[in-house]
Amino acid sequence: MSTALAPARTGSDERLTGFAGEPLDQRRYRRMRFIRRFEETLLQLFEEGALNGTTHACIGQEADAVAVIEHLAEGDHIFSNHRCHGHYLAHSGDALGLLAEIMGKEAGVCRGMGGSQHICAPGFKSNGVQGGIVPNAAGIALANQLSGNDAVSVVFIGDGTLGEGVVYETLNMAALWKLPLLVVCEDNRWAQSTPIAANLAGDMAARFAAFGVPVREVDSTDVEELSAIAGEEVGLVRAGAGPRVLLIHTYRLCHHSKSDDERPEREIADRWLVEPLLVHGQRLDEADRRRIDDEVETALGEVVATARALP
Template sequence: MRSTALAPARTDERLTGLAGEPPGHRRYRRMRFIRRFEETLLRLFEEGALNGTTHACIGQEADAVAVTEHLAEGDHIFSNHRCHGHYLAHSGDALGLLAEIMGKEAGVCRGVGGSQHICAPGFKSNGVQGGIVPNAAGIALANQLAGNGAVSVVFIGDGTLGEGVVYETLNMAALWKLPLLVVCEDNRWAQSTPVAANLAGDMAARFAAFGVPVREVGSTDVEELSAIAGEEVGAVRAGRGPRVLLIHTYRLCHHSKSDDERPEQEIAERWLVEPLVVHGRRLDAADRARIDDEVETALAEVVATARALP
């Protein structure tokens, strides 16, 4: 009989951070790791080494790194179809995720979840827009009843603000003062629909209608985002009820593997202020090059190992 136990996360400090490394270097390394992991995935798809589809978070890496660094053992992350960055920032388990996407037995979910459906300790993702938001509230309620100080964080996109279940959940979470942080990554597009064409009124006001405090920031700077995320996670952990962190950002790649109808000029402008450029300027060129090399070497090992898996 096969074991149903989840595979333990396999991490490599060349991807997640060397011991004693300055926080700025560690953040750069983690964002670079996520970026290169997803660029590698897109290449593997082109080669025909992967099936199905995948949604890259290229351009949004700072959100994942900034939020997850404030989470602790016992906290839960809930994510969506664009989950790789969140999962890698949480676990560092590049091999488990790549093996999962390749449909291999050694994958995080033994190869049956794929790119969008990850079930791991402290982490769950689901490709049904908004579908996982009530789960996040349910775990938040369980933690509140247990009085263990743990928090639930759920990542949603701007396009998911069209899902009614988000509002049903906000209502209960606010009434019950659940330890829930909703991180809304507004990347301006829902697949091929610009936000202006599908969202009436003001985004932040939607949350405020439930009396849920909203912290709004338009930034791709991991340091700025980390400072704000730390305050928001801290307030939720202190028992002050649910909160929303609304991050205005941008997705630099197509929605999934190829679909993209956005103006080229708009995309080009956002490449100038993407997270690695913004934060990378803070590092010496030599440190940046060293970290890039270490990430590249470690990822190449992960890809070779994953390819050889049964």
């Protein structure tokens, strides 16, 4: 199976997922911008009252989704969590299906049954309960191992998920059975409203290392740096190296779900100075950046209009 960076899915809007032949730095910027603006648009639609239920935006963490998922191929599987929009959009580019789902419409990816946290599409699933998706992803990895293919099963968790016992049950089993599983832990420093200092004892990486599972740790919001590392990790898992952990220290710039943010303003402001779009955007010409911003804006505007008009 090729480990070349995955192209945009056929059928997805190239203005959101990237044009064929587009330079890689532009495509990465475009995909992150797409996720960012999708999330911001959602929050706006919530304020308008156009959406039902709740949502968990990944603003500030877009680089993780784009960097990891561009290394995945047909046959690989992603299991994501409550904060799954970025992962799903990086995987599928399906803005309309996701928005329609969150709007509770029949045209949604799960016909309005799942909503924001419960998404299913080929090669992708998410669930809103913390931790339980980890053994599910390990089961998919076991299926791949038994089938003798070289597909990779990826599961995205957060620092808060490390409070769940089943994560450790699964790490143990995955290590014993050398399952082709990549755990991507996005440490965004806050579990809902609880800071990591009140949530997590000891050393985060050591928790994985205790099971003999290699941990690749990176503190970065730079999609280029993350992608280089993610590519190596995905490649190692695909080559049969057994389970591995990619531990990304990052930051959630938005509130946990909708309007529940009591974090220090100064801390958040500092992190806006190193947010992924800013970090990577500097690599692009001003003109290219603006053009991409405009294309994403236009395409998302069309998605919102189409979704609103759906029955």
